[in-house]
Amino acid sequence: MTKDEMTFVGRVWLLGDNISTDLLSPGHYVHDPMDIRLRHVLEAVRPDFAAGVRPGDIVVGGKNFGCGSSRESAPQHLKDLGVSVVVAESFARIFSRNAVAIGLPVLTCRTVVKSVRDGAVITVDLARGVVNVGDDMVLQAEKLPAQLLEVLNKGGIVPVLEEMGRTQGSTGGPGTL
Amino acid sequence: MTWAEEVLAQKAGQSDVAVGEYVVARPDAFMMHDIFAADVLELLERTGIQTLDCPERVSIIFDHMVPAPSEYAAAHQKKARILAKKYGIHHFYDVGRGICHQVMVEEERVGPGDLVVATDSHTTTYGAVGAASCGIGSTEMAYALATGTLWFKVPETVLVWLENRLPWGVSAKDLILSLMKTIGSDVAQNRSLEFLGPGAVSLELASRMTIANMGVEMGTKFALFPPERKTRAGPYVAEYAVDLASVKPMVALPHHVENVAPVTEHEGIPIDQVFIGSCTNGRLSDLREAASILRGRHIASSVRLIVTPASSRVYQEALREGLLEDLVQAGAIIEGPGCGPCFGGHMGLLAPGEKVIGTHNRNFQGRMGSLQAEIYLGSPLTAASTALTGVLTDPRTIMASQREGNS
Numbered sequence: 001m002t003k004d005e006m007t008f009v010g011r012v013w014l015l016g017d018n019i020s021t022d023l024l025s026p027g028h029y030v031h032d033p034m035d036i037r038l039r040h041v042l043e044a045v046r047p048d049f050a051a052g053v054r055p056g057d058i059v060v061g062g063k064n065f066g067c068g069s070s071r072e073s074a075p076q077h078l079k080d081l082g083v084s085v086v087v088a089e090s091f092a093r094i095f096s097r098n099a100v101a102i103g104l105p106v107l108t109c110r111t112v113v114k115s116v117r118d119g120a121v122i123t124v125d126l127a128r129g130v131v132n133v134g135d136d137m138v139l140q141a142e143k144l145p146a147q148l149l150e151v152l153n154k155g156g157i158v159p160v161l162e163e164m165g166r167t168q169g170s171t172g173g174p175g176t177l
Numbered sequence: 178m179t180w181a182e183e184v185l186a187q188k189a190g191q192s193d194v195a196v197g198e199y200v201v202a203r204p205d206a207f208m209m210h211d212i213f214a215a216d217v218l219e220l221l222e223r224t225g226i227q228t229l230d231c232p233e234r235v236s237i238i239f240d241h242m243v244p245a246p247s248e249y250a251a252a253h254q255k256k257a258r259i260l261a262k263k264y265g266i267h268h269f270y271d272v273g274r275g276i277c278h279q280v281m282v283e284e285e286r287v288g289p290g291d292l293v294v295a296t297d298s299h300t301t302t303y304g305a306v307g308a309a310s311c312g313i314g315s316t317e318m319a320y321a322l323a324t325g326t327l328w329f330k331v332p333e334t335v336l337v338w339l340e341n342r343l344p345w346g347v348s349a350k351d352l353i354l355s356l357m358k359t360i361g362s363d364v365a366q367n368r369s370l371e372f373l374g375p376g377a378v379s380l381e382l383a384s385r386m387t388i389a390n391m392g393v394e395m396g397t398k399f400a401l402f403p404p405e406r407k408t409r410a411g412p413y414v415a416e417y418a419v420d421l422a423s424v425k426p427m428v429a430l431p432h433h434v435e436n437v438a439p440v441t442e443h444e445g446i447p448i449d450q451v452f453i454g455s456c457t458n459g460r461l462s463d464l465r466e467a468a469s470i471l472r473g474r475h476i477a478s479s480v481r482l483i484v485t486p487a488s489s490r491v492y493q494e495a496l497r498e499g500l501l502e503d504l505v506q507a508g509a510i511i512e513g514p515g516c517g518p519c520f521g522g523h524m525g526l527l528a529p530g531e532k533v534i535g536t537h538n539r540n541f542q543g544r545m546g547s548l549q550a551e552i553y554l555g556s557p558l559t560a561a562s563t564a565l566t567g568v569l570t571d572p573r574t575i576m577a578s579q580r581e582g583n584s
């Protein structure tokens with residue numbers, strides 16, 4: 001992701017309040033193969049989601065998005081299905097942390113639900129912290145700090161660790177395994 | 178500054194922080210339990226990280242699936258043991274030592290003013306000793322272990338001012354359940370709760386742990402009892418004053434923790450299983466309360482009573498005091514220290530249509546076995562009283578009859 005790529009244009013999947021980690025990653029399927037797990041993402045509230053979502057689509061939610069358990073599969077499933085960014089009125093704390101950690105951008109925008117339609121195409125500018133809805137409507141969102149943008153830029157924490165691992169490996173730090 | 182701000186400023190090496198600011202801070206302690214320890218360490222291994230930043234600050238505690246109920250769990254635990262040794266992790270507590278949060282406090286791995294992260298949502302428990310502590314995911318834990326640092330957003334703080342003392346028959350669990358109702362997640366979400374006032378000072382460590390533990394059910398980031406702070410500091414975004422003397426025995430009804438009502442309003446519901454344990458209420462004082470109800474009596478024939486001491490230390494002290502003998506004579510099953518059936522792993526799951534009352538912290542649908550089971554949450558006194566009668570019972574009724582019997 002370069003600076004330009006931190007702007008996302010995509011089709012909206014509009015969801016309600018309290019989209020839980022159980023809706024995003026139903027506990028019932030956690031031991032099933034990945035393709036089966038992905039088929040059930042959000043099925044309880046949007047049965048058309050898993051089959052209909054296309055790469056680049058944007059998920060828009062209400063309050064308390066990602067509430068529930070600390071499972072990282074919740075943001076990971078959205079990312080695996082091609083969702084480019086999640087915009088919500090507010091996020092559950094661990095979900096938003098996990099999302100950044102696995103490289104799925106999240107943006108808090110208090111007015112987003114009442115301002116966008118399901119299926120509409122919107123533009124999310126992560127670096128500037130704004131959401132563009134139609135021609136002349138710009139919604140203010142909470143800007144992410146530089147450190148988090150940098151992690152998202154790299155695609156999450158795993159690439160950051162890989163980079164560190166390569167440096168550690170070449171210097172042969174103490175306590176080598 | 179609020180206590181959350183003070184701790185974050187200090188751990189970020191700043192003189193000041195502002196609400197909403199992101200800081201990079203150095204936590205004092207890191208903890209993982211058996212569900213995530215192997216995943217975190219394997220991720221580090223896979224990405225080529227060879228050393229941890231501060232292995233002396235890291236604890237691993239096996240408590241969720243103990244003793245291993247499946248070959249899968251056994252293999253997962255074996256992997257974590259091997260990797261913990263490779264990475265030189267200092268504090269390793271294997272199967273049998275107890276529930277991670279209880280052990281962290283008993284072993285003094287956390288202290289006043291510490292910043293702590295762990296791979297478990299109930300990490301807020303250490304707010305009881307004045308530590309700003311919260312749960313994180315496993316990828317973030319890998320990063321935190323590799324670098325010794327993590328980012329934090331400085332939260333807004335909600336003040337909860339406590340006056341007076343809890344009355345007879347009422348405990349910290351009843352207080353936090355009633356706060357679930359008065360404050361709720363709309364106000365507490367992502368914020369820090371700060372408990373102050375003479376009532377907060379009157380609460381024992383065990384009670385403070387019960388309260389801080391369940392703070393997270395309202396979505397809080399921290400639930401803090403600032404040590405030695407007598408007066409309000411602020412700034413606070415919201416304030417509540419609670420008269421402890423007015424708290425009543427409360428119960429959370431299926432299937433939401435915020436679905437709280439006084440026990441008296443729902444007395445008489447038949448209950449199939451009673452669970453006394455967990456990081457919320459599995460401590461010595463909880464077992465004492467349960468034994469005070471059940472000593473010399475027997476539970477109803479329609480009920481199964483499962484008691485899971487929170488740690489090996491709690492277990493031994495309860496043995497020494499004769500509490501376990503009292504409970505077994507009353508018909509209880511005593512399990513080894515650990516999470517037990519709290520999260521539905523094993524050791525006491527429910528069939529469709531069954532009802533359980535537990536002293537734990539979550540009653541989500543399907544958390545203890547069948548999706549068609551119903552989970553009620555209450556205090557150890559309420560749970561033990563219910564075990565005695567077989568139906569949801571206000572403990573004050575039982576305690577009053579005990580008093581009469583003695584006079």
Ligand code: SF4
Pocket residue numbers: 240241276277278297299455456457515516519520537538
């Ligand atoms: S006792 Fe229950 S809530 Fe506490 S750590 Fe174990 S599973 Fe989690």
